[in-house]
Amino acid sequence: MLLSCLLLSILLGAADIDSGTVWQALFQFDGSTDHLIIRTVRLPRAILAVVVGAALAVAGAITQGLTRNPLAAPDILGINVGAALAMVLAVLIGGSGSSYVGFAFGGAAIAAILVYWLGSMGRSGLTPFKLVIAGAALSYLLGSLTTGILILSQRTLDDIRFWLAGSLAGQDLAGLLPVLPYIAVGLAGSLALGRQLTLLSLGEDVAQGLGLQTIWVKITAAIAVVLLAGSAVALAGPIGFIGLVVPHIVRFGVGVDYRWIFPYAMLAGGILLSVADIAARLVIRPQELPVGIMTALVGAPFFIYLARSRIKR
C-alpha cells in the first residue's frame, strides 16, 4: 500500500504524465521534460512525504505512550511550533542549511520540556486536559512570536513563507539527506523502546514494579520525539494532526502493544501523508494547497471526536 501510494504520488500532479513515461523516467532516464519532472520534482517529493509522515506518526505514538494521553501529539503540545520558531530565528540570524536542523531540535526540545513541566505540575500530576491546554497556550505564544519576527523582518518572511504553511513542495533530495540520519536514529530508537513503552503505558508504578528504569525510558523516548518532530518540521514545516491521528488508527488495527504500533505507525504515517499530499495537489489543480491545511481539515474533527469519547469527566 505504501508502495502504491508512492507510485500514485509520482504519477499524479499538475502536468499529465502517463504511467509508461513514469516507468521509463525511473529506469531509463533520457533527459526529456517529463522525465525531468519525475526525477527532480515528483520522486523527491513522494519520498519526502513518506519520510516526514513516518517521523510525525512515530513521534505522535511515542508522545501518546509517554504521557498516557490519547490527545497528545507533537503539534498539539506545541513541540512543532517550538521547532518552527527556532527555524525562523535561524533564518533571521542567517544560519546555514545544516544549522537550521540544529535550531529545530533545540526549539522542539525546549518546547517539549516546557509543556511537560506545565502539564505535570500540581497534585493531580499529568492530566490530559492540563497537558493539552498548556500545549495550546504555548502554541499560541510561540506562534505569535513567530508572527512578530516575520513582520519585523521582511526578508525572513520571504525566505520562509511557503515552508511555514507546512508544505512538501520545492524540497529536493539534497535537503533531505542531512536530516535523514536523525530521523533514522529516532525511528530505530522508537523500535527499540517498544517493549519499555508498552510497560510504561500500564502505569508508572506497574512499570517500576516490573523492573523498568522509568526515568531513562522517559528521557530516551523524549529525545526520540525531539529528533523526529524536529527533523520533520525542518523538512516540511509544521504539518499538524498526522501525529495525533495515525497512532489511533494503528491501535485500532494492532492493539496496544507499542512493539507493533511503532512499525505500523511508520507505514501508516507515510501512507497518510502521501495521500494528503496527493489530495492537496489535485483538489484545485493546477494550483496546490499546503498539505498542512489538508491534514488539519481531516485531523481536527478527529481530535474533537477523541475529546468527546476519551475524556470522561
Place this chain on the structure above:
Amino acid sequence: MQRSKPWLSVRPQPFPLSFRVDRRVPSVLIILTLLALVSLVFNVSQGEFPVPPLEVVKTMLGLPANPDYAFVINTLRLPRALVALLVGMGLAIAGTILQGLTRNPLAAPEIIGINAGASLVAVALIVLLPGVSVGWLPLAAFGGGLVAAIAIYLLAWDRGSSPVRLILVGIGLTAFTGSLTSLMITFGEINAVSQALVWLTGSVYGRSWEHLWPLLPWLVIFMPLSLVLARDLDTLNLGDNLAQGLGSRVEWTRSLLLLCTVALAGSSVATAGTIGFVGLMAPHLARQLVGPSHAGLIPVAALTGACIVELADLAGRLLFAPIELPCGVITAVIGAPYFLWLLYRNRNI
C-alpha cells in the same frame, strides 16, 4: 473600627433596576476611566509625527488648537484609538461573561473558538465577496461566532456540558476553522487576500471612522444588556440547581448571556481581527480589583480591556518603530504567559 458595609446599592429611579456593587467599584471605575483616557491621549499623540498631548486634548475638545495637527488627529489617529478602546471593551466583557457562564477561569472567546469562527466568516466575506462594504463585517462575524458557539456547545454536550470538554472541543474547532481560513487565503484573489491578512493579525492599523460606526451600535446595545444580566450571571454562578431554586430561568438567561458574548466578541473581531487574550486577562485583573460580583466586575473589566488594547497598540507602534507590530502580537506575548501562570496557580484543581 468596624468596616462599613462592603456593598453599595445603585437604584436608578425611573428604571426597575438595581445593582449591588462592591464598595471599591466607584473609585476603581474613576481611576480606570482616567487611565483609559490618558492612554487614549498618549496613543493619539505618539507616532511618526509626534503631537504634544495638550494639543491632542485641545483638538479633541474642539478648543482652538494648532490646525496643523487637526488632520493627523481627527483623520488618522483618533478613529484608530477609539476603535482600540471599543474593541478592548467588547472583548473584555465577552470574556467576563464566558468565564462566568462556564464557571471556568480559563475560558475566553479566543480559547473556545468563538473568535476563530467569527474570523473565518469575516475572511470568507472579504475574500469571496470583495464588493461588500465593511459595514456588513460585524454582522457576518456575529453569525460565524454564533455558529461556532452553538457547535462547541452541542459537540461538548454529553448528558450535560462539562467545562473541560468545552475547552478541548474548542481547541479542536479552532484548529479546524483556522485551516478553513488558511484555505480561503490560499484560494483567494490576491488583493482581497492581502486585505484579509492585515485584518487577521489582530491589529487596529488603518482603522478609520468607516470601521468605527458599524461597531458602535453593537456595543451600545449589548454592553447595557450584559450589565442588566449581571445579577442573573451571579445567580448562575451558584450552580444550575441553586439558580433554578432562586427563580432564575436558567436556560433562557444562559442563552441570552451567550448571545451577548458572541455579539460583543464577534463585532470586535470583525473590526480588529483576533486580538488574543484580552478577554482572558481583563476579567482576572478586574476580579483582583473589585471581587467576583458581576455588576461591578463587568464595567471594570471593560475599562481594563480598553486600557490593555490601547497600550498594546501604543507599544506595538513604538517598540520597533518605524515597523509596526500588530497589537494582537503584543497581547499574545503578554497574555499567553499569563494564561500559563493561571494554569500554574490552578494546578491543584
